[in-house]
Amino acid sequence: MERVTKMASEKPVVIFSRSTCCMCHTIKTLFCDFGVNPTVYELDEIPRGREIEQALTMLGCSPTVPAVFIGGQLVGGANEVMSLHLKRSLIPMLKSVGALWV
Numbered sequence: 001m002e003r004v005t006k007m008a009s010e011k012p013v014v015i016f017s018r019s020t021c022c023m024c025h026t027i028k029t030l031f032c033d034f035g036v037n038p039t040v041y042e043l044d045e046i047p048r049g050r051e052i053e054q055a056l057t058m059l060g061c062s063p064t065v066p067a068v069f070i071g072g073q074l075v076g077g078a079n080e081v082m083s084l085h086l087k088r089s090l091i092p093m094l095k096s097v098g099a100l101w102v
Contacts, residue, residue, distance in 0.1 A: 004055040009072035012099035013038040016056060016067040019045055023078040024066040030081070034091065036099045071097035 008014045013031060017024035019042045031038045043049035043065065056064040059074060068075045070093055075081060084090040094100040 001055045001058055004052055004059065005072070007041065007052075008069035008074070011039040012036075012071060012097040013094065014069040015040045016052065016061075016065055016069075017042050018065045021065055027066045027068060027078050027081055030085070034094065034100060036094055038099075070094065070099070 004016075013036055015024070015028060015031070015038045017028065017040055028038065028040060041049075041052070043053050046052075053064045056067045059067075061067045061074070061077060063077060066077055066081075068077070068081050075084065075093075081090065084093065091100060
C-alpha cells in the first residue's frame with residue numbers, strides 16, 4: 001500500500017489503469033481532452049501490477065481500475081471522476097494541484 005501512495009504522490013494526476021478497460025480509456029481521454037498530462041500506470045503491463053491492484057483494493061477502490069489520484073489523494077474511479085466533472089468541481093481541483101493552468 002505504501003508503494004501505491006508513493007507512486008500516487010509523485011505527480012499531480014496519477015491513474016492506475018488496465019490497457020483493455022474501456023472505462024479506463026474514457027477517463028484517460030477526459031483528462032487529456034482537458035489538457036492534463038496524467039501519469040498512467042497500466043497494471044496489466046508493468047511488473048508487480050497485481051500487487052498494486054491488491055493494494056488499490058485495500059485502499060477501497062472497487063472496481064480497482066480506473067483509480068484516479070489528484071494531488072496524491074484518492075479521488076476514486078470513473079463514477080467519482082464523472083460526478084466531480086458534472087458538479088464542475090474537477091477542473092478547479094486540477095488547477096489547485098498544478099495539473100491545469102487555463
